[in-house]
Amino acid sequence: MSFGSAVDDLQRQMAISDAVNIVGLNSTGASTVRDEGSVLKAPSGILSYEPDELMISVFAGTSISDINDELQGAKQRIPIPEWGTIGGAVATRRNGLRDSYHQTLPNNVLRCSVIAADGSLYQSGGQVVKNVSGFDLIKLLVGSWGLLGLIVEVTMRTEPIPQVSQWVQSAAPTAIAQVSDLYRPSVVTCFEGNMYVLLEGHEKDVQQQILQLDGFSLCEMPLTNNSPQLTNVNRSSQGVPHSIERAIRKEFDPGNKLNKSIASQRGLLT
Amino acid sequence: MNFGLTFEYSEEMSGVVHTNTAELFLVGQDASNMMGSPAGVCYPTTTAEVQEAVRWARAKGMTFIARGAGTGLAGGAIPTDGSLVICLTKMNNIRSIDVHKRTAWVEPGVLNADLSRRTARDGLHFAPDPSSQQSCTIGGNVANNSGGPHCLSEGVTSAHILALEVVLPSGDVCILDAESSLFDLRGAFIGSEGMFGIATAIEVRLVQNPPHISTMVVGFASVHEGAMAVSAIIAHGIIPSALEMMDAPITRAVEEYVHAGFPLDAAAMLIVEIDGLENSVLDGSRAVKDIVSRFGATSFQVAQSQGERALIWKGRKTAFGAIARIQPNYYLHDTVVPRKKLAEVLSQVSLIATEEHLQVMNVFHAGDGNLHPILMFDKRVDGVMDRVHRAGAEIVRVSLEAGGVLSGEHGIGLEKRDFMRWMFTENDLLFQQKLRSAFDPEGISNPHKVLPRGSGCSDMSSIPPGSWI
Numbered sequence A: 001m002s003f004g005s006a007v008d009d010l011q012r013q014m015a016i017s018d019a020v021n022i023v024g025l026n027s028t029g030a031s032t033v034r035d036e037g038s039v040l041k042a043p044s045g046i047l048s049y050e051p052d053e054l055m056i057s058v059f060a061g062t063s064i065s066d067i068n069d070e071l072q073g074a075k076q077r078i079p080i081p082e083w084g085t086i087g088g089a090v091a092t093r094r095n096g097l098r099d100s101y102h103q104t105l106p107n108n109v110l111r112c113s114v115i116a117a118d119g120s121l122y123q124s125g126g127q128v129v130k131n132v133s134g135f136d137l138i139k140l141l142v143g144s145w146g147l148l149g150l151i152v153e154v155t156m157r158t159e160p161i162p163q164v165s166q167w168v169q170s171a172a173p174t175a176i177a178q179v180s181d182l183y184r185p186s187v188v189t190c191f192e193g194n195m196y197v198l199l200e201g202h203e204k205d206v207q208q209q210i211l212q213l214d215g216f217s218l219c220e221m222p223l224t225n226n227s228p229q230l231t232n233v234n235r236s237s238q239g240v241p242h243s244i245e246r247a248i249r250k251e252f253d254p255g256n257k258l259n260k261s262i263a264s265q266r267g268l269l270t
Numbered sequence B: 001m002n003f004g005l006t007f008e009y010s011e012e013m014s015g016v017v018h019t020n021t022a023e024l025f026l027v028g029q030d031a032s033n034m035m036g037s038p039a040g041v042c043y044p045t046t047t048a049e050v051q052e053a054v055r056w057a058r059a060k061g062m063t064f065i066a067r068g069a070g071t072g073l074a075g076g077a078i079p080t081d082g083s084l085v086i087c088l089t090k091m092n093n094i095r096s097i098d099v100h101k102r103t104a105w106v107e108p109g110v111l112n113a114d115l116s117r118r119t120a121r122d123g124l125h126f127a128p129d130p131s132s133q134q135s136c137t138i139g140g141n142v143a144n145n146s147g148g149p150h151c152l153s154e155g156v157t158s159a160h161i162l163a164l165e166v167v168l169p170s171g172d173v174c175i176l177d178a179e180s181s182l183f184d185l186r187g188a189f190i191g192s193e194g195m196f197g198i199a200t201a202i203e204v205r206l207v208q209n210p211p212h213i214s215t216m217v218v219g220f221a222s223v224h225e226g227a228m229a230v231s232a233i234i235a236h237g238i239i240p241s242a243l244e245m246m247d248a249p250i251t252r253a254v255e256e257y258v259h260a261g262f263p264l265d266a267a268a269m270l271i272v273e274i275d276g277l278e279n280s281v282l283d284g285s286r287a288v289k290d291i292v293s294r295f296g297a298t299s300f301q302v303a304q305s306q307g308e309r310a311l312i313w314k315g316r317k318t319a320f321g322a323i324a325r326i327q328p329n330y331y332l333h334d335t336v337v338p339r340k341k342l343a344e345v346l347s348q349v350s351l352i353a354t355e356e357h358l359q360v361m362n363v364f365h366a367g368d369g370n371l372h373p374i375l376m377f378d379k380r381v382d383g384v385m386d387r388v389h390r391a392g393a394e395i396v397r398v399s400l401e402a403g404g405v406l407s408g409e410h411g412i413g414l415e416k417r418d419f420m421r422w423m424f425t426e427n428d429l430l431f432q433q434k435l436r437s438a439f440d441p442e443g444i445s446n447p448h449k450v451l452p453r454g455s456g457c458s459d460m461s462s463i464p465p466g467s468w469i
């Protein structure tokens, strides 16, 4: 599998560097360069888009708004917030508000191609919508913060844009109970004492759902800051899962080359 | 039952580890056509007992293998080298259900369908619905990242697992969830085919039952037209909750067995189900009707009651019982191709079967391009297994050539292990091995599966020749 000279060059640079900072568009500040060493960025551009297969393959440095511009023509979208690059969203697991279980990205990334710390290229997944061939490195890469390699290519599942998307909000005490009676709203989130709900689908169904709600008003998408933050410590920093993470890091980046300050912040320098 | 012993005190765990021939014969096989040679089997009832069993195996220098119901089709549950089989079927309690949060904690031996039966009165269900759901365990679903007809819109098992309690090959126990680590170890564990440790408790997501459902059965004059209709439905922007295809031979076999009212004169039939809110179901079904008629549908029925719908799904899901009446043995294959290649690959599969003088039937998840050709045979016929294996390998080859992958839901196990190089580079495999090493540095949890032999990717010791098939 070859992705052309841009990726070949990145592989060479990765191989010869002792320390590497991986950056996207830095839309969240997460990829502010804090360390010595080379700065590597995935190429951008759409590799293939097959509307009928609901699937798009792009270089990881492509901005999500560029991707959505492309998808719009076929009335499709990828359901994550429109800022930064797709590689950055995948690396930080930036699901946005849409999925309360934080699984939008893990469930919609179908393939990843990655430049490993040693400069070699590895791939997981495939250009199909269902796949259990081998161990699932994709789940590991989503939310890996650049610590397992530089993601250079991503294949994503796309989805049809629903006929109607409408946000509603309420501060009423009954809001929670009412919302839990709704059939699978796209988003439910609380923000500054208000409950926000995104209803999507057939125009008439959305209208009926709105009628069913009492004390809610129509609104725009709430402007919450929902970009993922890298926390310093949590309950895991010593436990058994943390030792597995450290073992993974030792296997994938034995020289501690990748995103050193992030690795150090999470106790993942080995 | 309590083991009442720890490995320090018990030399043999006598009475706990069973070694009689009949039991070992049973746990030496799964639903594939392979046979393994376990050294012993035990049936823990608690997480602590699983730990004890793992530690005992370690102390004895043995490998171990988790086992659910043994319905796996890729040989994942075949003990290859005198392993201790740790059978989880007695850990079958639903520990808690939170109706408000729509989650539940279950033990790994809970049968898939039992969970949804329990939550039905609250209008909830566990979405992954493998055709084997009456008998397979949720632990097995997690290990294989299983799918099912309704995973087209709901997503496969990994989309419905929130947390796992896992006994690692070291004997340590831990919780893998969103908070316990930066990396998604929960996600990495799902689909690891028993090679990263044993899941001893599982937190699942429950989903609301749909308020409206429309289930359609559509007949076509050719497999080709049916397959083209599948692509067209998806391309139209409709994501049915299920979109299944059955060809004429399997339809006939099922109809004789279940009497579901399937179209016997059709060369292929689709089951198309759309669910959700009223108007999206109405519009979606109307659009499906238009599309299938453009592709020459020869019949179009809509289930008029819950009973009719249940009968259709019974027909679909008992297809494998029906074929047992035709030939004593079958090999159920599993590959995925891009949807637009369905028609082409199906006709290649039919040629492959003809060339090897094998009967083939197709019943599969057409909506996600997930093929399940079933090769039928009688094991007692001389040389038939060679033909079955050659045909199987050819089916893999044509699927990969069409841009597809090795497996959509049954996993790699032993069956497809040596095909992994057809899809992955050595470096891809090396990084999969690295992940495995992080969970199981000594390679003692279900060794020899998934990763092909040679070049440092597989588990060290070799497999005794002739230990299966």
Ligand SMILES: Cc1cc2nc3c(=O)[nH]c(=O)nc-3n(C[C@H](O)[C@H](O)[C@H](O)COP(=O)(O)OP(=O)(O)OC[C@H]3O[C@@H](n4cnc5c(N)ncnc54)[C@H](O)[C@@H]3O)c2cc1C
Binding pocket: B030, B031, B065, B066, B067, B068, B069, B070, B071, B072, B073, B075, B076, B077, B088, B108, B129, B130, B131, B132, B135, B136, B137, B138, B139, B140, B141, B142, B143, B144, B145, B146, B147, B148, B149, B193, B194, B195, B197, B198, B199, B200, B320, B409, B410, B446
């Ligand atoms: C007729 C039939 C129809 C089928 N239909 C489908 C289908 O539609 N979709 C689908 O995806 N599959 C299907 N299958 C395959 C099979 O049912 C699934 O893979 C199922 O999830 C296996 O569950 P099990 O309990 O039988 O696991 P087993 O076969 O016992 O084990 C499977 C693998 O899981 C591991 N394992 C089991 N329990 C644990 C645990 N607690 N922790 C760690 N590892 C564990 C084992 O080591 C083994 O590698 C079908 C099988 C049959 C026979």
